[in-house]
Amino acid sequence: MKKVAKPLHRVHAYYTGRVQGVGFRYTAEGIALGLKLGGWVKNLPDGRVELVCEGPKERIEKLLSLIQESMLGKHIKKTDLFWEKPMNEFTDFTVEFYL
Numbered sequence: 001m002k003k004v005a006k007p008l009h010r011v012h013a014y015y016t017g018r019v020q021g022v023g024f025r026y027t028a029e030g031i032a033l034g035l036k037l038g039g040w041v042k043n044l045p046d047g048r049v050e051l052v053c054e055g056p057k058e059r060i061e062k063l064l065s066l067i068q069e070s071m072l073g074k075h076i077k078k079t080d081l082f083w084e085k086p087m088n089e090f091t092d093f094t095v096e097f098y099l
Contacts, residue, residue: 008086009057013064015049017077024072025095031066035059038090042098043060053093054086 015024016044020043028041037060039053053060068076 011050012082012088014080018075032093035067
């Protein structure tokens with residue numbers, strides 16, 4: 001029997017709260033890499049953190065819950081999630097920097 005690849009999903013998340021200067025990006029990156037997800041995370045000039053991630057839906061949901069359950073959870077006041085059409089553009093998960 002042929003193995004069928006799991007469909008990819010994409011989430012675009014914005015985290016609000018005291019989410020900069022607390023190791024958010026590097027914690028999210030470590031979790032995402034451990035789950036073998038692709039995407040990026042970066043600080044925004046307005047104080048939020050933006051995350052874009054693609055992979056199997058259950059792994060993305062695990063990433064989101066592990067972020068909330070980590071030491072970061074106490075700093076997150078609001079999370080805005082948007083499920084989008086996957087673009088299959090990532091080969092890794094990285095920390096990005098706005099200019």
